[in-house]
Amino acid sequence: MAEVISPLVIVILVGALASYMWRALGVALSGRIDPDGPVVRWVACVAYAVLAALIARMILLPVGSLADVPVASRLLAAGVALGAFYLARRHLPLGVAAGGAALTLLSYWT
Amino acid sequence: MSTEAGSQPVYARACASRRAAFAAGMRDSIGSPALVLGASFVGFGSLLRELDISLWLGYLSIVITWALPAQVATIEMFARDAPLVAVFIAVALINFRFLPMTVAMMPLLRQPGGRAWRLYLLAHFVAVTTWVLVMLRGPEMPPDQRRPYFWGGVAMVIPAALGGTTLGYVVAGAVPPQVTHGMIFLNPVFFMLVLLVDLRQRARVYSLLLGAALGPLLHALTPTWGLLLAGLIGGTAAFLADRALSARGLRRG
Numbered sequence: 001m002a003e004v005i006s007p008l009v010i011v012i013l014v015g016a017l018a019s020y021m022w023r024a025l026g027v028a029l030s031g032r033i034d035p036d037g038p039v040v041r042w043v044a045c046v047a048y049a050v051l052a053a054l055i056a057r058m059i060l061l062p063v064g065s066l067a068d069v070p071v072a073s074r075l076l077a078a079g080v081a082l083g084a085f086y087l088a089r090r091h092l093p094l095g096v097a098a099g100g101a102a103l104t105l106l107s108y109w110t
Numbered sequence: 111m112s113t114e115a116g117s118q119p120v121y122a123r124a125c126a127s128r129r130a131a132f133a134a135g136m137r138d139s140i141g142s143p144a145l146v147l148g149a150s151f152v153g154f155g156s157l158l159r160e161l162d163i164s165l166w167l168g169y170l171s172i173v174i175t176w177a178l179p180a181q182v183a184t185i186e187m188f189a190r191d192a193p194l195v196a197v198f199i200a201v202a203l204i205n206f207r208f209l210p211m212t213v214a215m216m217p218l219l220r221q222p223g224g225r226a227w228r229l230y231l232l233a234h235f236v237a238v239t240t241w242v243l244v245m246l247r248g249p250e251m252p253p254d255q256r257r258p259y260f261w262g263g264v265a266m267v268i269p270a271a272l273g274g275t276t277l278g279y280v281v282a283g284a285v286p287p288q289v290t291h292g293m294i295f296l297n298p299v300f301f302m303l304v305l306l307v308d309l310r311q312r313a314r315v316y317s318l319l320l321g322a323a324l325g326p327l328l329h330a331l332t333p334t335w336g337l338l339l340a341g342l343i344g345g346t347a348a349f350l351a352d353r354a355l356s357a358r359g360l361r362r363g
Contacts, residue, residue, distance in 0.1 A: 007188075008167060014194050015184035016174040018201035019208065023233035026212020030220070035210035041313065043206045045352075046345030048317035050203045051301060053325025053340035054183055058298035060326045063189040064160045065287065066294050074295070081299045085306065092303055093146060099299035104292030 069107050077103035123250040131255035135262020138247065143239045143263075148270035148277075150178060153296030155278025157182065160294050161189050165279050172271050176237055180205050182297050192334060199338055212236050218248040219256055232257060235264045313352035320344030 034040070059074050061067075066074070081099025088094045125131040151172075158168045163185065171181045180201045187197045212233050219229065240263040248256045282290045309315050321344040328343075329336035 008163065009170075011184055011188045011194065011197055012167065012171045012174070014198050015171070015180055015201045018198045019175050019177045019180050019205045020234055021202070022205055022208035023212050023236050024230055026209045026236070027216055027226075027229050027233045029209075030213045030216035033213060035213045040210050042346065042349045043203070044210070045313050045317040045349040046341050047203050047206045048305065048314050049321030049324070049344035049348065050200060050337060050341030051179060051305060052318040052321030053328075053337050053344070054179075054186070054200075054204070055298045055302050055305075056322040056325040057329055057337065058186065059302075061329060062294075062298075063186060064157075064294065066160075066291055069291055077295060078299060078302065081303065082306075085303050090307055092300075092307060093149060095303045096149075096296055096300045099303075100292040100296045102292075103295040104288050107288040107291045 069103065070110055073103065073106035073110055077106055121250055121252050123247055124252050125255050125259075128255055128258040131251065132258040132262040132265075135243070135259040135264075136266050137262075138243055138259075139239065139263040139266040143243070144266045144270040147239050147267050148274035150296075150300050151271045151274030152278035152281075153293060153300060154178060154182060154185075155275035155280075156282035156290060156293035157185060157278075157297055158275070159279045159282040160290065161185065165276065168275050168279065169272060172275065173268070176235055177205050177208070178271075179301055182301075187337075190333065196334055196338060200341075203338070203341055208236055211241050215241060215244060215248075218244060218253075219260070221253055228257070232260060235260075235268075237267075239267050240264055312355070313348050316348035316351055317345050320348055 059078055060071060062074070077099050080102035081095050084098035085091065085095025123134075125134050155165075155168065158165060171184065175181050175184070183200055183204055184197060187200060192200075215236065216229065219232065240260055243263050244256060244260050247259065251259060278293060282293050285293075305314075305318055309318075321340055324340035324344045325337060327336075328340045332339070
């Protein structure tokens with residue numbers, strides 16, 4: 001059972017704690033803070049930027065076997081996803097499916 | 111039931127009972143919400159397979175985190191040997207949205223004399239899908255039916271997430287590597303498009319552009335802290351630029 005308490009379990013617990021604390025704090029502070037105040041808006045900007053940085057890193061510098069696919073293919077597939085998303089009037093499932101399919105096809109190609 | 115003497119408020123979507131409200135919550139999430147949510151977890155499942163992580167740890171992550179971007183970030187940073195502090199700060203920033211979301215939702219769900227621990231348990235399952243449903247439908251329901259309605263939604267979307275993850279995990283291990291690549295690629299593509307669905311706020315657009323540009327650059331400088339620095343610098347710059355433009359009156363003349 002030593003495997004169960006692996007470093008990964010600890011990382012998952014830390015991630016879960018970092019997620020739940022805001023929800024609990026939200027219950028505790030409800031009615032006492034303004035959800036549209038400047039501090040909330042600032043941290044929301046930081047959150048968006050972190051997510052965008054994470055996405056860019058996952059596309060340009062991925063972990064695992066996705067790194068074997070040339071970066072040009074990954075960028076092109078992301079472009080296909082964006083194109084399909086906007087052509088289909090911001091249809092999320094269609095854009096996501098188009099991106100995955102494009103990367104698979106490009107990955108056969110190269 | 112109304113606590114105001116004399117006047118009984120009329121609710122457009124009142125159910126016959128709390129049990130019926132639970133069923134209504136299930137019904138309202140069974141279609142597109144549960145399907146889209148389940149599909150978005152397919153990428154998570156294939157990422158687990160790709161990094162040789164057991165499906166059970168994936169389930170654990172779903173139940174105790176209940177936030178897909180945070181789960182993917184946690185796994186991604188683990189694969190890069192990021193220190194725990196960096197994981198904690200990154201996930202905390204990514205999930206900060208839960209604070210204003212929960213704050214906004216509590217007035218709908220809090221009842222006089224209600225037990226606090228129930229709200230703290232319920233809050234763990236606050237995430238976009240169920241939050242939108244309750245914010246939309248909750249005001250049309252009697253106050254005592256809103257929590258059963260929320261739990262009905264949760265009872266639908268958690269199996270959808272577990273099912274989508276299982277599907278991704280099983281399929282990614284059975285198909286040619288090219289298809290697995292496409293499935294793992296669903297993760298960044300999904301988050302990218304989700305963020306583009308609602309771009310009405312200028313500050314968000316700036317944050318996304320700056321974060322995406324700074325992320326890979328700062329990662330090259332410092333792989334451990336690049337993500338956080340990109341978020342702090344990009345987000346703060348976006349916030350300040352938006353404020354400066356608003357102050358100059360470019361938004362509302």
